[in-house]
Amino acid sequence: MKLMKCCIYTLREKCPQCGARTKTAHPPKFSAADKYGKYRRIAKQKL
Numbered sequence: 587m588k589l590m591k592c593c594i595y596t597l598r599e600k601c602p603q604c605g606a607r608t609k610t611a612h613p614p615k616f617s618a619a620d621k622y623g624k625y626r627r628i629a630k631q632k633l
C-alpha cells in the first residue's frame with residue numbers, strides 16, 4: 587500500500603486529492619514527538 591505525498595499531509599481518513607485512504611500507524615505529529623523523545627533519552631544518559 588503506497589501513500590502519495592498528498593496523502594501524507596492530510597489529516598483526514600481519505601485524501602481529498604486522490605481519494606486514497608490515509609490511515610497510517612505513524613502520523614507526522616508522532617514522528618516529531620519521537621525525535622524529541624530520543625534527544626531527551628540521550629540527554630538523560632549524558633547526565
Ligand SMILES: [Zn+2]
Binds near residue numbers: 592594601602604
Ligand atoms: Zn493523496
